[in-house]
Amino acid sequence: MSARPDRTPLPRSFFDRPVLTVAPDLLGRTLVRRTAEGALELRITEVEAYEGEADPGSHAYRGRTPRNASMFGPPGHAYVYFIYGMWFSLNLVCGPPDHASGVLIRAGEITLGAELARKRRLSARSDRELAKGPARLATALDIDRSLDGADLCDGPDSPLSLLTGTPTNPDLVSSGPRTGVGGAGADHPYRFWITHDPTVSPYRAHAPRRRST
DNA sequence: CAGTCGATTCACT
């Protein structure tokens, strides 16, 4: 008997902790996205931690740029980036300001607004695929670069916010290497997911792109 | 300033 998700907003202090503490604690929380068409809610099931400028796998590794500036800002804000020429991905900035750490929200279960999500994700063959993967999640929730820097602790009407939801028992959390991350940061178990949850995305090792000559 | 490739997804074999 799982209790009904707690709709109390999480305070900024939730994000102002070490990213490896925040990342698994995000599992089971409720992400709320408010659009002109209506609200959507997502139960987070899979995340990845990116550990600041010292992390070779992180966009922050080579220092601050216009693209990753949000990661160097205060915690509790979104970092949204554009990748592969067509997709967006959502991160939540954690830790103290300028630490440049964040958590990539990789997958989740749409718990409200599935009709809106289906309209945006026409290729999804079932509802469990609506937000199975970071770019699919961003597409389903209508997230793009206009949400980069958005404050999740900005009150009940903000376009993006985070509710307490149903925290996940650590016994039900699995961890492993990050998906698609190569190089020196590849081996750290910075990916966390809810064990056996059907909305978690499949693991893929880093695959260098082949030369096109 | 041209070349390279990415925290991915989808269609197709």
Next chain:
DNA sequence: GTGAATCGACTGA
């Protein structure tokens, strides 16, 4: 399992 799509940030000359 393989390759295409698609573009902007970053790199090195």
